[in-house]
Amino acid sequence: MKSISLHIEKTFDFIKEGAIEGFKAQIKAANDALENGTGKGNDFLGWLHLPSSISKSEIDELNATAKVLRDNCEVVVVAGIGGSYLGARAVIEALNNSFSWLQEKKEGNPVIVFAGNNISEDYISELTEYLAGKKFGVINISKSGTTTETALAFRLLKKQCEDQRGKEMARKVLVAITDAKKGAARITADKEGYKSFIIPDNVGGRFSVLTPVGLLPIAVAGFDIAQLIKGAADMEKELSKDENNIAYIYAATRNALYQSGKKTEILVNFHPKLHFIAEWWKQLFGESEGKENKGIFPAAVDFTTDLHSMGQWIQEGERSIYETVISIETPNRELHVPSDKENLDGLNFLAGKRIDEVNKMAELGTQLAHVDGGVPNIKISVPQLNEYYIGQLFYFFEKTCGISGYVLGVNPFNQPGVEAYKKNMFALQIKSVV
Numbered sequence: 420m421k422s423i424s425l426h427i428e429k430t431f432d433f434i435k436e437g438a439i440e441g442f443k444a445q446i447k448a449a450n451d452a453l454e455n456g457t458g459k460g461n462d463f464l465g466w467l468h469l470p471s472s473i474s475k476s477e478i479d480e481l482n483a484t485a486k487v488l489r490d491n492c493e494v495v496v497v498a499g500i501g502g503s504y505l506g507a508r509a510v511i512e513a514l515n516n517s518f519s520w521l522q523e524k525k526e527g528n529p530v531i532v533f534a535g536n537n538i539s540e541d542y543i544s545e546l547t548e549y550l551a552g553k554k555f556g557v558i559n560i561s562k563s564g565t566t567t568e569t570a571l572a573f574r575l576l577k578k579q580c581e582d583q584r585g586k587e588m589a590r591k592v593l594v595a596i597t598d599a600k601k602g603a604a605r606i607t608a609d610k611e612g613y614k615s616f617i618i619p620d621n622v623g624g625r626f627s628v629l630t631p632v633g634l635l636p637i638a639v640a641g642f643d644i645a646q647l648i649k650g651a652a653d654m655e656k657e658l659s660k661d662e663n664n665i666a667y668i669y670a671a672t673r674n675a676l677y678q679s680g681k682k683t684e685i686l687v688n689f690h691p692k693l694h695f696i697a698e699w700w701k702q703l704f705g706e707s708e709g710k711e712n713k714g715i716f717p718a719a720v721d722f723t724t725d726l727h728s729m730g731q732w733i734q735e736g737e738r739s740i741y742e743t744v745i746s747i748e749t750p751n752r753e754l755h756v757p758s759d760k761e762n763l764d765g766l767n768f769l770a771g772k773r774i775d776e777v778n779k780m781a782e783l784g785t786q787l788a789h790v791d792g793g794v795p796n797i798k799i800s801v802p803q804l805n806e807y808y809i810g811q812l813f814y815f816f817e818k819t820c821g822i823s824g825y826v827l828g829v830n831p832f833n834q835p836g837v838e839a840y841k842k843n844m845f846a847l848q849i850k851s852v853v
Contacts, residue, residue: 421802422657423811425665427672429786430741430795434675442671442826447662449670449825453818458825460832465621466817469629470651470810478645481631484594484614485638489527491592492556496546496576497636498535499560500568502624503596505702507636508533509695510628510809514642517692528641534576535561535569543572547579555580556592558639560632562618564597564604573604596631623832625703626817629810643806650810658818666815669797670823676741676795677715677827685733686719687744689782692804694721696745700816707824707831714827723781730785734792741795745812746782748802750775 427439452458453467488495497504511531519530534546557576561569581589595608595615608615616631627633629651634644658666673684684704686697697719708714718740720729733740756777758770769777786796799815801808824831 420653420807422653423665423802423808423815424800425669426798426800427668429790430672430676430797432790433681433741433793433795434679438675438678439668439671442674443662443667445674445826446667446671446822449822450667452825453821459830463621463623463626463832464821465619466623466626466629467821468655469622470648470655470814473629473648473652478634478648481616481634481638481644484616485635487614488556488558488592488594488639489529489641491554491588492529493553494530494532494550494555495592495636495639496550496555496557496572497531497533497560498557498569498572498576499533499632500536500566501702501706502627503560503562503569503632504533504536504636505625505695505699506628506633506813509699510633510637510642510647510806511640512695513692513804513809514806515640515692529556529639531636531640535559535566535572538568538571543575547575550576550579550583552583554584556594558594558596558636559604560596560618561602561604562598562624563602564607565602570603594635596635623834625699625706626832628699628813646806647810650807650812651814652810654811654814655818658815666818666822669815669819670826672797673715673819673823674826681715681739681741681795683716683718683740685740685742686717687722687742688719689722689744689778690747690750690804691721691724693745693747694719696809696812697721699813703816703820704823706834707820708827708829709836710829710833713829722785723778726781726785733789733794738793741797742786742789743797743799744782744786745799745801747804748800751804 449458453464456464497507532546534543557573557580559569559573564570577589577593580593584592590612593611593613595604595613596618597604597608597615599605599617599620605615607613616635618627618632619630622630624632629648634647637647638644658664686700688694688697701717701719704715704717709716733742754774756766756769756772756774758767786798790796799812801812821831
């Protein structure tokens with residue numbers, strides 16, 4: 420089986436000679452702190468060896484619950500915010516048909532929609548209108564059950580599901596993923612008799628995609644969670660081999676670029692299916708590294724679309740950025756450019772070529788132009804877009820993030836800034852009704 424690969428040669432002209440090698444001792448110390456549990460936030464390291472610890476019985480239980488939802492639902496709403504939904508959405512959007520949102524339930528898999536990630540009255544109202552008359556279920560993902568966005572959405576969806584489908588069926592198609600013992604969501608699940616899964620105490624939200632938080636929605640969508648886990652487990656093993664593995668190299672390169680004044684990392688893709696993988700990545704690195712007035716700012720673009728908007732800034736704006744390109748080696752489908760007798764668009768020189776050949780030339784041409792314009796480029800090659808390689812990619816980013824955060828000198832596993840805004844928002848809401 421192939422593996423994802425890392426290419427950093429297009430960064431060498433932008434950093435001092437030996438700069439990447441100079442991080443070797445810090446990278447090793449950071450990895451040792453992760454493995455030995457001696458670093459900051461060491462009570463949230465449950466993700467580190469999670470892939471290799473997931474049992475077949477756990478996978479079977481998740482798939483069995485997913486089947487219940489598939490058999491009884493036309494639509495399943497995944498209610499969660501941040502790490503409680505981004506990982507699942509990233510995989511589902513990457514593997515789904517790009518136009519699945521136009522289709523009704525097909526081949527036993529319900530339509531998956533998302534809620535609880537905003538407080539827009541229009542969005543929530545339009546969702547309830549869409550669900551009217553439909554056989555729908557809800558996966559409610561919340562450790563506490565009191566996160567405003569998710570709790571508000573679930574309150575509305577629970578009532579609508581019970582009203583439309585009856586209490587008995589609602590009990591069958593409402594599933595909780597929450598704390599093992601405490602919190603509003605746990606109390607509700609136990610009282611109502613919902614099927615429930617546990618969010619491990621030692622796995623933070625942004626690292627939770629390989630827990631039931633991510634695995635259940637992905638299974639409901641009809642994708643192979645065993646292969647996703649296998650990809651992550653194989654990457655876990657690969658990244659434990661030596662000090663020249665790709666997580667070490669990526670972490671060292673990022674920090675060398677940061678040290679040289681490159682303060683923003685732009686994650687680039689040339690496949691729109693990867694949009695939410697970038698959103699997941701932005702949370703992972705932004706929430707992990709952005710502390711104590713430090714941290715690389717994570718941004719993302721979808722090329723070639725954003726070349727016609729952000730491309731100008733990237734080519735000639737402030738030289739404080741670098742790009743990391745996720746490149747898919749082989750697409751899952753094949754389509755060739757047809758010949759046209761009149762050739763008014765001048766594209767007959769492409770006749771007979773695969774669309775992906777044109778896309779790859781756009782990718783290479785963009786990379787060369789941006790490097791010439793002063794933008795270092797890292798490339799991550801992914802053999803194919805499937806569950807196995809997405810599992811590899813997720814674990815690679817997670818391990819790099821943990822290492823890179825320690826090298827930066829911050830706790831990669833807390834989020835005090837998030838807690839600050841939550842506290843203020845809740846206090847203002849209470850004040851407004853008093």
